[in-house]
Amino acid sequence: MTIKNAIATVVLLSVLSLSVMSFATPVAGYQPLASNSATPVELSADVNNLVFTGVVKKIPDGTALVTSSATYLLSGGNFESIIGKEVNIIGKVVKEGSIEKLHVARAQIAREMQ
Numbered sequence: 001m002t003i004k005n006a007i008a009t010v011v012l013l014s015v016l017s018l019s020v021m022s023f024a025t026p027v028a029g030y031q032p033l034a035s036n037s038a039t040p041v042e043l044s045a046d047v048n049n050l051v052f053t054g055v056v057k058k059i060p061d062g063t064a065l066v067t068s069s070a071t072y073l074l075s076g077g078n079f080e081s082i083i084g085k086e087v088n089i090i091g092k093v094v095k096e097g098s099i100e101k102l103h104v105a106r107a108q109i110a111r112e113m114q
Contacts, residue, residue: 049105052089056082065089065102072102079107086110 054067056079063079065072065087074089075096091104 048092049090050092052091052102053086053110054089055086056084058083073099074104075101076104077107079104082107082109 052065052067052072054065054072056074057064057066059071059073061073063074063083065074072093075094076091086109088108088110089102089104090106091102093100094103095101
């Protein structure tokens with residue numbers, strides 16, 4: 001074997017050994033999961049939100065969501081741009097004084113009303 005081939009072999013073996021070592025070296029603080037363990041999912045801080053579907057209408061007291069089961073006065077935003085539209089609203093019913101309102105976290109247009 002020539003010196004050139006010997007040097008090439010040593011360099012190749014060094015590179016291979018470093019590559020293998022980098023895959024086998026644990027990362028500080030890392031604990032691998034067991035193969036059958038469940039991964040926990042972090043839920044939003046407010047899990048009391050519900051989804052409401054209905055048509056947004058202007059009423060004397062403000063803006064309301066009219067569903068098949070109830071009418072909810074809306075709070076938490078400006079709803080002028082979605083009046084007359086069927087929407088899906090994520091929110092929760094809150095009491096403001098003696099009035100229960102639907103506090104809107106998010107609204108999405110379901111479809112245009114005709």
